[in-house]
Amino acid sequence: MSYEITLMTTMAISVLFALSLNFITGFCGQISLGHAAFLGAGAYTSAMLSKADVPFLFTIPAAAICAAMLGAIIGLASLRVRHDFLAITTMGVGFLFVGIIRQQDFFGGEIGIAGIPSSGFGKGGFMLICIALALTFAAFSLYVRRSWMGFVFKSIADNEDVTRVLGIDVSRYKLIAFIIGTGTAGVAGALYAHHFRFVGPDSFGFVESISVLAMVIVGGIGSVWGVIFAAALLSVLPMLVQFIDDYKLLFYSGLLFAMMRFSPDGIAGLCTRLFSSIPRRVPDNGGNNR
Amino acid sequence: MLYLELFIQGLVQGSIYALIALGLTLVYGLLRILHVAHAALFTLGGYIGVIVTNATGSFTLAMVVAMLVVGLAGMLMYKLAYEPLLSQPPYVSLIASIALFIASEEIFRIAFGPYGLSYQTAPLQGHIELFSGFYLKYAEILVMGLSTILMIALAWLSMQTRTGVAWRATVTDPDMARAFGVKIQNVRYLNFFIGSSFAAAAGVLVALLNNLVEPTMGSVASYKALAIIVLGGLGSIRGTLIASLLLGVLESFGTIYIGHLLDRDAIAFAFLILVLMIRPQGLMGGKL
Amino acid sequence: MKKAKIISAVVMSGLLSIATGHASSIKIGFNVPLTGFAAADGKSALNGAELAVEQANAAGGINGDSIVLVVYDDQASPKEAVPIAQKLIEKDEVVAAISGSYSGSTRAAAGIFQEAGVPYIAAYAVHPDITRAGNYVFRTSFVGEVQGRAGAKLMGETLGAKKVSVITLKNDFGKSLAAGLKQAASNYGITIVSEYEYGIKDRQFGPIVSKVKSDKPDAIYATGYFFTAGPLVSQLRAAGITVPIIGQEGYDSQKFIDIAGAAAEGTIITTSLNRDSASIETKNFIREFESKTGNKADMVAASAHTAVKVIVAAMRQSGSMDKAALRNAISATSVVAATGTISFNALGEVRKDVQVQIVKDGNWHEHSVISDSKLLAPPNE
Numbered sequence: 001m002s003y004e005i006t007l008m009t010t011m012a013i014s015v016l017f018a019l020s021l022n023f024i025t026g027f028c029g030q031i032s033l034g035h036a037a038f039l040g041a042g043a044y045t046s047a048m049l050s051k052a053d054v055p056f057l058f059t060i061p062a063a064a065i066c067a068a069m070l071g072a073i074i075g076l077a078s079l080r081v082r083h084d085f086l087a088i089t090t091m092g093v094g095f096l097f098v099g100i101i102r103q104q105d106f107f108g109g110e111i112g113i114a115g116i117p118s119s120g121f122g123k124g125g126f127m128l129i130c131i132a133l134a135l136t137f138a139a140f141s142l143y144v145r146r147s148w149m150g151f152v153f154k155s156i157a158d159n160e161d162v163t164r165v166l167g168i169d170v171s172r173y174k175l176i177a178f179i180i181g182t183g184t185a186g187v188a189g190a191l192y193a194h195h196f197r198f199v200g201p202d203s204f205g206f207v208e209s210i211s212v213l214a215m216v217i218v219g220g221i222g223s224v225w226g227v228i229f230a231a232a233l234l235s236v237l238p239m240l241v242q243f244i245d246d247y248k249l250l251f252y253s254g255l256l257f258a259m260m261r262f263s264p265d266g267i268a269g270l271c272t273r274l275f276s277s278i279p280r281r282v283p284d285n286g287g288n289n290r
Numbered sequence: 291m292l293y294l295e296l297f298i299q300g301l302v303q304g305s306i307y308a309l310i311a312l313g314l315t316l317v318y319g320l321l322r323i324l325h326v327a328h329a330a331l332f333t334l335g336g337y338i339g340v341i342v343t344n345a346t347g348s349f350t351l352a353m354v355v356a357m358l359v360v361g362l363a364g365m366l367m368y369k370l371a372y373e374p375l376l377s378q379p380p381y382v383s384l385i386a387s388i389a390l391f392i393a394s395e396e397i398f399r400i401a402f403g404p405y406g407l408s409y410q411t412a413p414l415q416g417h418i419e420l421f422s423g424f425y426l427k428y429a430e431i432l433v434m435g436l437s438t439i440l441m442i443a444l445a446w447l448s449m450q451t452r453t454g455v456a457w458r459a460t461v462t463d464p465d466m467a468r469a470f471g472v473k474i475q476n477v478r479y480l481n482f483f484i485g486s487s488f489a490a491a492a493g494v495l496v497a498l499l500n501n502l503v504e505p506t507m508g509s510v511a512s513y514k515a516l517a518i519i520v521l522g523g524l525g526s527i528r529g530t531l532i533a534s535l536l537l538g539v540l541e542s543f544g545t546i547y548i549g550h551l552l553d554r555d556a557i558a559f560a561f562l563i564l565v566l567m568i569r570p571q572g573l574m575g576g577k578l
Numbered sequence: 579m580k581k582a583k584i585i586s587a588v589v590m591s592g593l594l595s596i597a598t599g600h601a602s603s604i605k606i607g608f609n610v611p612l613t614g615f616a617a618a619d620g621k622s623a624l625n626g627a628e629l630a631v632e633q634a635n636a637a638g639g640i641n642g643d644s645i646v647l648v649v650y651d652d653q654a655s656p657k658e659a660v661p662i663a664q665k666l667i668e669k670d671e672v673v674a675a676i677s678g679s680y681s682g683s684t685r686a687a688a689g690i691f692q693e694a695g696v697p698y699i700a701a702y703a704v705h706p707d708i709t710r711a712g713n714y715v716f717r718t719s720f721v722g723e724v725q726g727r728a729g730a731k732l733m734g735e736t737l738g739a740k741k742v743s744v745i746t747l748k749n750d751f752g753k754s755l756a757a758g759l760k761q762a763a764s765n766y767g768i769t770i771v772s773e774y775e776y777g778i779k780d781r782q783f784g785p786i787v788s789k790v791k792s793d794k795p796d797a798i799y800a801t802g803y804f805f806t807a808g809p810l811v812s813q814l815r816a817a818g819i820t821v822p823i824i825g826q827e828g829y830d831s832q833k834f835i836d837i838a839g840a841a842a843e844g845t846i847i848t849t850s851l852n853r854d855s856a857s858i859e860t861k862n863f864i865r866e867f868e869s870k871t872g873n874k875a876d877m878v879a880a881s882a883h884t885a886v887k888v889i890v891a892a893m894r895q896s897g898s899m900d901k902a903a904l905r906n907a908i909s910a911t912s913v914v915a916a917t918g919t920i921s922f923n924a925l926g927e928v929r930k931d932v933q934v935q936i937v938k939d940g941n942w943h944e945h946s947v948i949s950d951s952k953l954l955a956p957p958n959e
Contacts, residue, residue: 003668010661031381077563081570084324084380088520089566091513092559099556102748111750112656114685114707196660198686203657206513210388217385239661248651249613250400253392260386261371264378292792299784396613404617406805408836417816425818500781500809502837506615510779542785546774553748553777 005123007236012130013191014235018215018227019137020184025213026222027141027150028177029157030078031087033209034094038182040204041067042189044101047113047199056119060190067186068179070097075178079171082160094209102201112200119194130191134228137184141224153177157222218259220268230267295424296542302430302499304538305437309492310511311518311530312444313364313485319461319525320481322380323372324516326387328489329508330394331367335360335490336503337398340407349413349498356494357487364486365479391512398505406504414498429498436495440488441531453480461525514555517562523575533573537561602643604899606631606889607666607675607696609652609659609687610882615778616654616680618833619803619878623678623701624649625871626879630886633866640893647886648672652683659683663690672696673899674908676885678878681705681722681750688715697905699888702827702850702881705750706957709926714905716926718885718917719850721956722751725826726758728848728932728948729799734766736934736946737822737846739797743790744773745783745810747828752801755826759799762953771795776802781809787817797821803828808837815841822846830877835940842937846945850917851880852933854944863916877917884915927956 021035042063049059074093081089101107108114119126144150152173155163164170193199211234219230238248263270310332317325335356342352371390375383414428448454459467460477468474492511497503518537522529537558544557552560565573608627611620627647635644648670652659659679666672667690674697677684684703691698692712700708700715704722709715720728733739742763746756756773763770772793774786787810790798800810800823807829814823815838827849835842852860853875863883867875888911893899896907912921918930932954936945948954 003665006661006664006668077567081566084318084322084524085520085566085570085572087324087384088516089563092517092563095513095559096552096556096563099553099559100551102553102556103551110748110753111682111685111705111707114656115689115711196657196686197689198656198660200656200682200686202655202682210385213381214385214389217381221381239665247396247400250393250396253389253396256389257371257386257393260378260382260389261374264375264382292788295788296785299782299788303782303784399613399617404613404621405833406618406837408808408833408839412839417818419818425816427816496781500837501812501839502781502805502808504615504805505617507781545776546785546789549775554780555777 002123005127007239009123009127009130009195011232011235012127012134013188013195014212014215015228015231016130016134016137016191017185017188018212018219018231019134019141019224020181020188021212022216022219022222022224022227023141023144023184024177024181026216026227027145027153027157028174029153029160030174030177031083031090032074033087033091033206033213034074034097035090035182035185035212036204036206036208037094037097038067038071038185039189039192039208039212040097040101040199041070042186043193043199043204044107044113044189045186046190047116047193048107050117050194051113051115056117056121056194060187063190064183064186067189068183071178071182071185072175074182075175078174078178091206091209094204094206098201098205108200110201112198112203114198116193116197116199118197126194130195133187133191138224138228145224149173149176154222214256217264218256218266220266223266223268226266226268226271291424296546297539298426298430300539300542301535302433302538303542304535305433306492306496307515307518307538308531308534309437309440309488309495311515311522311534312441312527313489314515315519315522315525315527315530316481316485318519319527320478321372321376323383324380324387325372326384326512326516327367327371327390327394328485328515329512330391331360331364331486332489332493332496332511333394333398333503333505333508334363335493336497336507337402337407337493338490339494339497340409340503343413344407344410353491353494356490360490360493361483361487364482364489367486368478368482391508395505395508402505404505406502408501408503409497412498412501427499429495433495433499436491440491444484447484457481510555514558517558521562521565521572523572526572526574529572529574604640604643604645604893605648605670605672606645606886607670607672608647608649608678609662609666609675609683610649610678611654611680611683612649612651614653614655615805616803618805618831619680620651620654620678622831622873622876623878623882625873626867626875626882627676627678627701627886629863629867629870629879630883630890634886634890640890641897645890652679652687654680654683656682656686659687660690663687667691667694667696673893673901674698674889674904676701676882676889677703678882678885679703681708681754684708685711685750688712691715695901695905697889697901697908699885699908701885702878703751704754706754710959713909713926716888716908716922716928718888718915718920718928719827719881720930720932720954721758721927722754723758723761724954724956725848725932726755726760727762727953728758729755729824729826730759730762730766730768731948731950731953732846732848732934732946733797733799733822733824734763734768737797737824739795739822740767740769741771741795741797742768743793743795743798744770745786745790745798745800745802746773746775747802747806748775748777751803751828755801756799776806778803778806780806783810783813787813787819790814791817791819795821798823800825801828804831804834804837808834808842811845812838812841824848827877830935830942832874832876832942835937835942842940844937846934846936848932848934848948849877850930850933851875851877852935852944852947853942855933857914857918859914860916880916884917884920887915888913888920923956923958925956925958927958929954929956
């Protein structure tokens with residue numbers, strides 16, 4: 001039972017993290033290859049405060065604010081560059097974050113911060129908190145999607161220039177997307193720190209950013225349910241298939257590639273095609289640069 | 291003296307970056323795909339170089355074989371992985387490319403073992419003393435020399451031959467080129483062949499400099515090359531070359547003098563972000 | 579090599595299936611890097627541990643019950659090690675566990691094992707905080723600082739170096755070694771003239787090599803693993819630097835010599851495995867390891883082998899599989915293994931001699947042994 005609780009907690013945290021990226025990339029079309037930096041910002045903030053005896057629950061908003069501040073800066077940068085340039089810039093941000101953390105002993109340097117105290121709620125209690133937060137944000141995402149803000153986001157994702165011509169303050173909305181998405185990633189980070197009880201620069205590198213992006217894309221970019229499912233599955237898949245231990249990375253990447261090759265609109269797309277009576281938005285073809 | 295050495299090392303490293311990044315920029319210019327899996331071809335080149343040298347004793351043969359085989363592998367990669375995805379949004383080919391890259395690292399590890407391979411008797415390990423105390427390894431001279439030759443060959447091909455003209459036309463305006471009878475498919479194959487074989491050359495040279503090929507040797511190259519092509523201006527060959535050499539030298543001095551603030555990779559990206567904020571299209575990029 | 583792997587995999591799964599059917603098999607957890615950058619060391623450590631388990635089972639196991647090694651790949655990453663620790667404890671319910679991995683992941687996992695009251699032995703990870711996780715955590719190899727101090731004595735006294743350049747791998751391994759060196763340097767008349775750092779992925783050391791050359795030290799203390807040290811040493815020699823290069827157990831592998839080639843000659847390291855040892859334990863280990871795997875023995879294999887031996891000895895001693903009793907038995911253990919005589923102090927640290935090896939004619943050989951008790955005393959808390 002104890003092990004199952006651990007798995008559920010891991011899943012909940014991954015779902016929250018993936019949904020936060022979905023907000024930025026899926027809803028608003030701003031591709032981010034460095035999202036793990038915000039998970040890291042939240043995790044480190046929470047870890048350091050917790051070790052300074054700040055109660056766990058108070059570290060969560062602190063983590064969110066810290067990550068969101070960083071996110072706002074990146075959001076501002078996203079106003080300058082677009083598409084592929086944005087992708088690489090966000091990747092650069094990810095490396096920069098890790099590179100700076102690595103060098104400063106204040107953050108534990110290369111070695112990271114170990115011995116993060118327990119959340120104080122016990123394993124079961126902590127799991128419930130994580131699930132609650134994940135569900136709350138999922139509900140929020142669904143709500144936003146049907147709201148005016150979601151509509152603007154989609155418009156920006158589809159065609160930024162046209163949206164601007166329509167008189168909408170595109171910059172403001174992009175920034176909002178970034179702030180909400182990264183702040184939420186920060187919350188996921190706080191949970192992460194108290195679940196794994198250890199944070200280090202290697203935990204938030206390029207591989208993490210790609211993994212969470214993969215969760216969003218495999219789920220179906222923009223689809224809340226798809227992302228929840230994909231995140232839950234992909235986060236615990238490595239542990240479940242440990243019997244193919246030596247080949248697990250090969251299996252994982254093979255699966256990812258097959259997904260892209262045969263069903264690029266993700267699991268959501270697969271479901272749509274299977275149950276094609278449910279009306280659904282058609283994935284954007286990204287017609288700008290081709 | 292020290293500065294001269296650092297500068298030359300920067301150029302050597304930059305030449306390697308150039309050989310790798312060139313393939314990446316060629317693919318981007320033609321297809322607008324961020325070909326992360328390119329680094330896998332770099333690694334493959336390194337492995338072939340070591341294996342053939344150890345088997346036959348001839349480094350030259352190894353270089354030629356590596357470039358040919360990997361060139362073909364690149365074409366295969368295009369056919370199997372990218373062609374089916376051309377009509378999809380760009381992030382699809384990006385993720386597919388990344389998945390391919392991870393898979394290839396694993397395949398190398400499973401096929402060749404995790405220990406890495408070394409030359410039995412590494413060629414060109416000697417050095418010459420140019421002037422008092424300043425040593426230059428033969429291998430380093432080869433790196434700079436070979437990259438220059440390959441770049442010149444490429445320039446000649448693209449400027450002075452029919453194939454080259456057809457190629458440039460396709461990059462500029464595919465529909466017009468098609469109208470003139472250029473076989474787009476062949477241009478794409480050529481593109482991948484050349485880019486991949488350059489990466490293979492880089493792999494063989496790196497194997498020579500380090501006397502070690504490992505399954506994960508491409509990981510740094512994969513994202514650094516991306517940073518370089520963005521820095522140079524996506525799609526601009528000249529920009530890529532300048533950015534590669536510039537970055538090589540920057541890293542060389544940077545690791546010594548600001549190494550306590552930022553690690554090596556972070557230096558590259560910090561510089562990139564700085565440039566992009568000032569000039570969003572990169573150093574030599576055209577209109578956005 | 580591949581055949582041996584398949585055979586051992588079959589044997590392992592055979593043992594595992596027998597074990598899961600058998601209510602009374604004894605499970606020892608083992609986290610080790612089998613993929614990723616540390617895969618080479620991980621494979622070697624796994625081989626060493628498996629050899630020890632086979633030998634123990636051949637000698638009758640623990641009162642007839644066979645020992646099973648439950649192995650998970652942690653990619654030498656703390657992020658992977660933590661869930662693995664949780665899995666070993668909660669799902670596989672191991673009696674004890676060994677880390678065949680690097681300091682980062684061991685450190686992260688140690689806290690989990692300590693909290694769960696499961697004895698955990700770090701085979702070769704050097705970071706001091708590992709044993710500080712609590713009284714259930716032990717280490718069969720040197721703490722980084724101790725090895726660093728030994729290096730100071732080696733350079734200052736034995737080699738007579740006065741000015742030393744330090745090149746440090748930027749991770750817990752490299753940093754704790756460098757810290758130990760700096761602690762003891764002045765006691766042996768050494769001045770550290772310059773310090774440089776590099777990352778674990780670096781293979782091109784041009785700028786550092788040039789700078790060190792201009793520093794003109796009497797000796798160079800360079801920390802790293804064989805895949806960084808090989809290129810580093812090769813590049814240092816190629817630049818015309820002829821002063822002694824002192825390494826540590828991270829270099830301890832035939833691969834280092836393969837990579838650096840002729841440049842490896844004369845490299846001196848502080849480590850735990852003496853290839854020329856007169857000890858029967860060590861000789862047997864080297865011989866059996868080479869016949870089992872076809873590869874030459876190295877420090878990580880010897881250390882993993884030692885860690886298993888310690889647990890097995892403690893199990894035989896304590897007679898029960900109660901984890902607290904086992905912990906006490908481990909703490910009181912004194913066993914002769916491939917890497918020396920192992921016994922623990924209050925912190926769970928081991929006190930043993932430092933082997934100094936040198937590359938001669940393309941192989942590792944004995945150079946000297948450092949036995950200074952005071953110098954090598956590990957921390958007590």
